[in-house]
Amino acid sequence: MEAxxxxxxxxxxxxxxxxxxxxxxxxxxxxxxxxxxIYDTPYCSIxxxxxxCLTAIFFFAPANLYPVLAxxxxxxxxxxTVIDGALAxxxxxxxxxxxxxLISAVIAPGFLLLSILSQILIIKYGLKSLVLKxxxxxxLKLQGLLTQLTMLEIYVISFLVAAFNLADFATVSFGFGTxxxxxxxxxxxxxxxxxxxxxxxxxxxxx
Numbered sequence: 001m002e003a004x005x006x007x008x009x010x011x012x013x014x015x016x017x018x019x020x021x022x023x024x025x026x027x028x029x030x031x032x033x034x035x036x037x038i039y040d041t042p043y044c045s046i047x048x049x050x051x052x053c054l055t056a057i058f059f060f061a062p063a064n065l066y067p068v069l070a071x072x073x074x075x076x077x078x079x080x081t082v083i084d085g086a087l088a089x090x091x092x093x094x095x096x097x098x099x100x101x102l103i104s105a106v107i108a109p110g111f112l113l114l115s116i117l118s119q120i121l122i123i124k125y126g127l128k129s130l131v132l133k134x135x136x137x138x139x140l141k142l143q144g145l146l147t148q149l150t151m152l153e154i155y156v157i158s159f160l161v162a163a164f165n166l167a168d169f170a171t172v173s174f175g176f177g178t179x180x181x182x183x184x185x186x187x188x189x190x191x192x193x194x195x196x197x198x199x200x201x202x203x204x205x206x207x
Contacts, residue, residue: 050124066175104149
């Protein structure tokens with residue numbers, strides 16, 4: 001099977017074949033024949049994405065280890081973390097749901113952030129190494145799968161739904177883990193907004 005050349009693009013107006021290149025931040029590539037905009041660079045530079053990625057990683061551990069919900073009912077106080085919630089669903093017999101929650105809320109986001117961090121560091125410091133270039137290529141190939149598996153927004157919505165539904169029966173409060181998980185979601189959201197897979201491929205294709 002032949003490898004796909006991600007650096008090749010077609011102008012949507014005149015079908016001119018164009019080889020993509022990494023551009024400075026804020027620069028737009030135009031078709032040399034008809035001057036139609038072809039692609040833009042992300043708003044953030046590589047350093048900007050690195051800052052977002054490191055911030056998201058900073059919140060990752062406390063988001064999963066600290067309680068996200070505290071439920072007080074008839075004098076009994078119970079707290080739960082994201083991992084505890086997934087394990088509770090699993091222990092109730094819904095092992096498929098529990099496994100899906102664990103993957104989409106914990107495992108996949110962690111691998112996604114580590115993958116993007118590795119990509120950025122290789123682009124900044126390791127493109128001269130053939131081994132690291134091969135690693136970068138494999139990470140870029142897996143990027144789509146990790147993005148699809150990461151569903152932090154579903155878990156954030158579940159916090160709000162649970163608090164609304166249980167408010168009439170018990171006292172529900174959010175913990176420090178809720179703040180960290182929300183910040184993790186926001187940082188990941190902005191990171192993926194600025195992340196452009198074709199732009200990352202262009203750094204590899206230029207070498």
